[in-house]
Amino acid sequence: MRVLLSTYGSRGDVEPLVGLAARLRESGAQVRVCAPPDEDFAQRLAHIDVPLVPVGPSARALTVAAPPPSSLPERAAAVIAGQLEAVTAAAEGCDVLVATGMLPAAAGALSVAEKLGIRSVSVTFQQLTLPSPGRPPLAYPGRPFPPEVTDNRVLWGLDAESINALFGAALNTNRASIGLPPVDDVRDYVIGDRPWLATDPVLDPWQESADLDVVQTGAWILPDRRPLPAGLEAFLAAGAPPVYVGFGSMPMLASEDAAQVAVEAVRAQGRRAVVARGWAGLAPVDDRGDCYVVGEVNQQALFGRVAAVVHHGGAGTTTTATRAGAPQVVVPQTADQPYWAGRVAQLGIGVALDGPTPTTESLSAALRTALAPETRVWATAVATVIRTDGAALAARLLLDASGR
Numbered sequence: 359m360r361v362l363l364s365t366y367g368s369r370g371d372v373e374p375l376v377g378l379a380a381r382l383r384e385s386g387a388q389v390r391v392c393a394p395p396d397e398d399f400a401q402r403l404a405h406i407d408v409p410l411v412p413v414g415p416s417a418r419a420l421t422v423a424a425p426p427p428s429s430l431p432e433r434a435a436a437v438i439a440g441q442l443e444a445v446t447a448a449a450e451g452c453d454v455l456v457a458t459g460m461l462p463a464a465a466g467a468l469s470v471a472e473k474l475g476i477r478s479v480s481v482t483f484q485q486l487t488l489p490s491p492g493r494p495p496l497a498y499p500g501r502p503f504p505p506e507v508t509d510n511r512v513l514w515g516l517d518a519e520s521i522n523a524l525f526g527a528a529l530n531t532n533r534a535s536i537g538l539p540p541v542d543d544v545r546d547y548v549i550g551d552r553p554w555l556a557t558d559p560v561l562d563p564w565q566e567s568a569d570l571d572v573v574q575t576g577a578w579i580l581p582d583r584r585p586l587p588a589g590l591e592a593f594l595a596a597g598a599p600p601v602y603v604g605f606g607s608m609p610m611l612a613s614e615d616a617a618q619v620a621v622e623a624v625r626a627q628g629r630r631a632v633v634a635r636g637w638a639g640l641a642p643v644d645d646r647g648d649c650y651v652v653g654e655v656n657q658q659a660l661f662g663r664v665a666a667v668v669h670h671g672g673a674g675t676t677t678t679a680t681r682a683g684a685p686q687v688v689v690p691q692t693a694d695q696p697y698w699a700g701r702v703a704q705l706g707i708g709v710a711l712d713g714p715t716p717t718t719e720s721l722s723a724a725l726r727t728a729l730a731p732e733t734r735v736w737a738t739a740v741a742t743v744i745r746t747d748g749a750a751l752a753a754r755l756l757l758d759a760s761g762r
Contacts, residue, residue, distance in 0.1 A: 360452045361756060362476075364392040364445050364467040365459035366437055368417055368607035368637075370672045372399045374483055374556055374578035374749075378456070379408045381753035392445050392467070394418075398654060406580070413444035414463075418637055421607065427500030434462035435528035441466030442532055449474055454756055456481055457548075462525045464548050465541075466532065473536050477759070481554040483673050484694040485564055488553060488572060489514045489545075492565050496693060498524060521545045556752065557673065560743050561680055561701055575755070576748025577677045582658040590632070590660070593650040597630055599665040600650070601725065602684075604634030608670045608691050616716075618643045620668055623721035627729060629665060658682065666708075666728045668721070671695030680707060683741035685728040689716050706736040 361382055363375045372393050379389045383406065393399050395412035403410045414437055425433060437460065445467050449455055452474075457467040458481040471478035482488060486496050491510050495517035497503050501524075503513055521544050530540040541547045555564055555574040564574050586594075594600070603620040617633055617640040624631040630648040633640050634655065642651050652660075657675070661667055661682035669675045671690040676698040679686050686708030688699035699710035709724040716724075727733060 359387040359454075359757065361387050361389050362392065362445070362449045362452045362455045363389065364413075364441070364448075364455060364457050364463070366394060366414055366417065366441070366463035367459040368421065368672075369398070370483065370607060370674045371459045373402065373580075373674050375456075375458070376402050376406060376408075377578035377580035377749040378752055379403070380406045380580050381749040382756070383408065385753055385757055387753075387757070390448055392441075392448050401654075405584075411444055411448040414440040418607075421637065427498070430498070430500075431524050431528060434525045435531070437462050438466035438469075438525075438528050438532045442470060442536060445470040446474070446536075449476060452476055454479065454759070456756070458482065461487070461521065461544070461548055462528065465525065465529050465544055468548060468550075469529070469533050469536070469538055473538055478550075479554055479756070480548055480550045481556055483556050483577075484697065485555055485557065485562060485572075486694050486697055488549065488555065488564075488570060489517075490565060490567050490569075492567075518543055518545050554752065556748060558677060558680075558744050558748070560740065560745075561677060561705070562673075573755070575752045576745035577673075578749040578752060579658075579674075579677065579681070579746075580749065582656045584656045584659075586656060586659055587652070590650060590652060590655070593630075593632070594663055599663060600624075600630035600632050601627070601666045601668060601729075602632045602634070602660065602664045603640070603668045604675075605636050605638050605640070605670040605689070605691070606634075606672045606675055607637045617641060619716055619718050619721060621649055622718045623716070623725055624668075626718070626722045627725050629725075629729075632660070632664065666725060668725070671698040671702075671710075673698060676702065677744070680705075680737070681741055681744045681746070683734075683738040685733045685737045687711065687721065687724045687728050689721075690714060705740055706733070707740050708733065708737070 365371045382389045390409050392411045392413045394417035400410045455471040455478045457464040494513045552571045601624045621643045633651045661684045666685045667679040668687045671688040689711045690696040690699040691714045702708040703710040709727050
């Protein structure tokens, strides 16, 4: 069986595919991944001996450039065209294509599967893109919903109109170039009849809906057996568990002095700090020995040895911290991150900050709650019920559907 996994986006869009690819390879499938040509993505895939087929520009470079919302249709057209070129070549001879990532990229990949007659599966790593009468959709940058509209079904209709306005022309122009008919509703085309939701059902419970037949597999996480760097090991052993601070693929935090604020808040609790550089390029705030800065690191191993995790609320980081039983302080910046922050607070396993710009005082107060013994008790309890077989289940579903 030959499988193509296709995405375009940040680390949170690529890392789950690493987990699925590893499980598929263990089952004897041939796998390749179409993703942005960023070095850290290629290294993660090389670690499991899966080839990266580069598509489009660097996701990090594009994100750091912070193009204006008005350029979204133009960027979407380029992303779709890149998908048609790279995915078409990579998908030749494949039995199934798994499409995820930013919506226009998924639309382009699914169009390639349609053209080649390959079975396809549409996957999301957060449920906020799936229409549900129980909650409103996320608004696209520069296209807010009318504040007087509160009916969720009406809002989801406006969401479909917005997506068509942003991506419809770009998608259908590219589809015409490969002999495919136009799509009337871009969102419905991408979601399909039976989308997959690759999130944990405890952390991210999907409410059954008559409108969608959703398959929730659990999160796709590759067990990470990489050792922690020797310097980090020495730092961890030199005192009480520190607080981890990292904001993943967020390149431009709302607070330019985020590292300074975070470290001061951690010190106010009498704790040491491990600071992850991430795409924001967080750096040491001074030369005191109570702060250790890391780059790419095994979060699964590290989160099990820290007192708390301060992060941006990405789906992957939230899930990894929850599985590790680490209390969390979530500082959401954009998109689905406020949702994950809310789930952490609702489960009692941490604190959600109100707004993307913490102060030393607000972060200190949040850390006091996160570091309280009762928060650790809840975090430990929830960790025991988080699924660990999401990628294995997804691989099995793909293999079963192909008669393997």
